[in-house]
Every structure is written in C-alpha cells, then in structure tokens.
Amino acid sequence: MERARLILKPKEDLRLRSGHPWVYDNEISRVEGEAAGGAEVEVLDARRQLVGLAFYNPASKIRARLYSRALRAADEAFFAERLGKALEWRRRFFDPERQSLRLAFGEADGLPGLVLDSFVGEAGAGGPRGRWLSAQFLSLGVDARKAAIMKALAGLFPADGVVERSDAPVRAFEGLKPAVGAIAGTVPPSVWIEENGLSFAVDLVGGQKTGWFLDQRSNRAAAARFARGRRVLDAFCNQGGFGLACAAAGAAEVLGVDSSAEALAAAAANAERNGLAGKLRLEEGNAFDFLRALERERERFGLVVLDPPAFAKNRASVESARRGYKDLNLRALKLLEPGGILVTCSCSHWFGPELFGPMLEEAAHDAGRRLRTIEERAQDLDHPIVSGYPESRYLKCFIVEAD
Numbered sequence: 001m002e003r004a005r006l007i008l009k010p011k012e013d014l015r016l017r018s019g020h021p022w023v024y025d026n027e028i029s030r031v032e033g034e035a036a037g038g039a040e041v042e043v044l045d046a047r048r049q050l051v052g053l054a055f056y057n058p059a060s061k062i063r064a065r066l067y068s069r070a071l072r073a074a075d076e077a078f079f080a081e082r083l084g085k086a087l088e089w090r091r092r093f094f095d096p097e098r099q100s101l102r103l104a105f106g107e108a109d110g111l112p113g114l115v116l117d118s119f120v121g122e123a124g125a126g127g128p129r130g131r132w133l134s135a136q137f138l139s140l141g142v143d144a145r146k147a148a149i150m151k152a153l154a155g156l157f158p159a160d161g162v163v164e165r166s167d168a169p170v171r172a173f174e175g176l177k178p179a180v181g182a183i184a185g186t187v188p189p190s191v192w193i194e195e196n197g198l199s200f201a202v203d204l205v206g207g208q209k210t211g212w213f214l215d216q217r218s219n220r221a222a223a224a225r226f227a228r229g230r231r232v233l234d235a236f237c238n239q240g241g242f243g244l245a246c247a248a249a250g251a252a253e254v255l256g257v258d259s260s261a262e263a264l265a266a267a268a269a270n271a272e273r274n275g276l277a278g279k280l281r282l283e284e285g286n287a288f289d290f291l292r293a294l295e296r297e298r299e300r301f302g303l304v305v306l307d308p309p310a311f312a313k314n315r316a317s318v319e320s321a322r323r324g325y326k327d328l329n330l331r332a333l334k335l336l337e338p339g340g341i342l343v344t345c346s347c348s349h350w351f352g353p354e355l356f357g358p359m360l361e362e363a364a365h366d367a368g369r370r371l372r373t374i375e376e377r378a379q380d381l382d383h384p385i386v387s388g389y390p391e392s393r394y395l396k397c398f399i400v401e402a403d
C-alpha cells in the first residue's frame with residue numbers, strides 16, 4: 001500500500017533533522033494521499049526531501065512521530081531491531097537477567113510512545129523467581145502495533161507475564177482510552193525486586209505509573225552515601241525508595257511523608273521486609289503542610305530528600321511550578337541543620353536544569369543559606385538522554401550541602 005506523504009512548511013525540518021521526533025500539526029503544509037490514524041507516513045521537507053517515516057495521528061497535536069530516518073516498515077523485524085539495540089545499551093551498565101530496569105524509553109530508544117519496564121524477582125515474598133514486564137503504549141502508532149511488538153519482545157526478552165499499564169493521562173492526547181491488565185502470561189499481585197541490595201515489593205497492576213520509579217535507582221544510592229548517623233526526612237517518599245536506602249546506610253532515623261495511603265502501606269511493608277521498620281516513621285499528608293509544621297516545631301534534619309511529582313505538566317504551568325519548587329526547597333533548607341544535605345529532584349522536563357538551578361539559588365538566598373553543590377545528577381542510564389530530544393533530559397537530582 002502506498003504511504004501518504006506529509007509535506008512540511010519551509011524550515012520545519014531543521015529541528016527534526018537534529019534528532020527531534022515530533023511533527024506538530026502547525027508545521028505541516030499539506031498531506032498527500034490517504035493517511036489513516038496510526039498509519040506509517042513519509043515526512044518530506046518543503047523541497048520534498050525525505051526526513052523520515054512516522055506514525056500518523058490526525059487526532060493529536062503531535063501529528064506524526066518519526067520512527068525511522070530511512071524508508072522501512074514498522075513491522076516485527078523493526079521492533080526486534082530497536083528493542084535489541086535498547087537491550088544492548090542496558091547490558092553495558094546493568095544485568096537485565098538479574099536487575100529490574102526500564103527496557104524501552106519511548107522516543108529516546110527510537111520507539112515513539114513505547115515504555116517497557118522489566119521487573120525481576122520473586123512473585124510475592126518467597127515465591128518463584130521470574131521476570132514480568134510492565135508496558136505502556138502511549139502513542140497511537142505503537143498502540144496499533146501491539147501484536148508485532150509483543151512478538152518481537154517474546155523472541156528477544158521472554159517474560160513470565162506482561163501487564164499493560166496504558167493508564168497514563170497522555171494517552172488522552174492521542175485519542176486513546178486507558179487500558180490496564182495482563183496481555184501475556186500471568187502477573188502476580190506483587191513482585192519483590194532488588195535494588196541497591198534492598199528488597200522492594202512492586203505492584204505492577206495497581207502501583208503508581210509502572211509500579212516502581214526505576215529512574216531514581218542511582219540517585220537513591222547517591223543520597224544514601226550521606227545518610228550515616230543523620231536524621232533523614234524523605235518527602236514524597238512513595239514506597240520508601242530513598243528513605244530505606246538511607247536507613248540501610250546507617251541513618252539515625254528516617255521520617256517519610258507522602259499523600260498516598262497505598263504508597264505508605266507499601267513503604268511500611270518494604271521496611272519490615274528489610275529489617276528496617278524500627279528506623280522508619282511514616283506520615284500521611286500534604287508534604288507542603290507537613291514541612292511547614294516541622295518548621296513550626298523547630299525540627300532539624302541532617303539530610304532532606306525532595307522528590308515531588310511533576311509540577312509543570314506543560315509550558316503554561318512552568319511559572320506556577322517554579323513557585324511550588326521554590327517554596328518546597330526553601331522549607332527544606334530551613335529544616336536542615338548546619339552542614340546538612342539537601343537532595344532535591346524535579347521530574348518535569350518543562351522545568352529543565354536551566355530553571356532548576358536558579359530556583360534553588362533563590363530558595364537558598366531567601367533561606368539565608370549558602371549552598372555548595374556536591375552533584376548535579378539526572379535519571380539513571382536505563383532512561384537514556386539523547387541529543388536533539390531535550391524531553392529525554394527530564395529528571396534533575398541536585399545534591400547540595402547547606403552551610
């Protein structure tokens with residue numbers, strides 16, 4: 001079948017040629033031929049030179065997502081090749097047979113809209129060992145090619161079960177409804193994975209996002225290096241990732257706060273499983289209010305972790321996000337004892353390092369604290385950062401010491 005062609009307006013190919021994968025609706029001058037939703041289309045510049053092949057979606061502002069710079073079909077062989085490359089990259093830094101990791105990170109792995117997390121461990125405490133995958137099909141292109149993707153995956157990286165977690169809000173922008181449930185094999189209610197020598201229960205079906213925030217793995221270990229003997233506050237602790245890493249590394253005590261009762265119940269079970277229950281105190285509530293209350297009570301901590309959800313979900317909310325981040329960081333700095341460590345994160349790509357750094361400076365100024373930067377970190381290596389696609393550089397994790 002002949003592919004339809006998207007002809008771009010003059011100069012709209014430049015960003016795409018430097019690596020960006022998205023063609024927005026207002027960048028297209030015309031469509032030649034019949035293009036159905038999800039179909040493969042040729043993207044041509046204003047001089048009719050090929051830019052690449054893309055998945056078409058007439059219902060989305062991101063009208064087309066480039067999946068290849070050369071002419072080729074997005075079939076099982078294509079997905080096998082891209083997944084193979086993704087796996088090869090991860091093998092350089094991880095052991096995918098034994099470690100849980102993000103196997104495919106969408107556009108950053110040349111797989112627009114496809115997110116795959118692999119969880120390796122026991123099916124429930126003491127249960128049989130295995131590997132289960134959590135899959136998010138976040139674009140119409142990959143949603144329509146689920147069968148080919150699953151076949152490619154089964155050949156390359158077989159798992160005991162795959163659960164679809166296509167319940168991310170971005171699906172709506174693609175005109176797709178949420179979809180959750182096992183799509184291959186069976187998936188146990190919880191998988192006990194290992195991370196940095198600790199054991200964590202992951203709820204693949206009901207947990208937030210894909211069940212566990214794998215992107216913070218190395219940052220949790222980095223934070224824990226400063227925990228020995230200190231009193232730690234883990235704000236937005238979710239299932240205790242940072243706090244338990246700190247407790248295991250010798251923190252005097254850890255206080256975790258989160259607004260989700262389910263996440264806190266999981267954190268408590270994780271503490272129990274690792275023999276750290278005596279060190280972890282958990283509070284349910286709004287972290288903003290909680291930090292304010294701690295300040296009123298003149299509580300002090302030697303290490304504070306801030307890992308809030310993304311405050312900036314689009315360009316329009318960047319300014320309100322900045323106020324939120326600043327307020328939070330200001331409060332955290334006020335709670336730090338002299339020489340205390342702040343581990344502060346933001347997972348919104350809209351609020352990049354160029355905004356995050358100055359926000360922290362302002363918070364330090366207002367708190368009357370002088371900061372020394374120890375590290376400016378990003379997400380772990382199973383979430384690649386690629387040139388030409390700034391959206392892939394989304395997680396900031398700055399570690400600073402306050403005088």
Ligand code: SAH
Nearest residue numbers: 213236237238241258259260286287307309
């Ligand atoms: N630090 C965690 C991940 C945090 S994800 C880890 O290492 O895995 C963000 C968390 O913030 C979620 O658990 C969510 O439930 C929680 N959250 C969202 N809004 C909140 C608020 N206003 N106060 C406290 N927690 C909040």
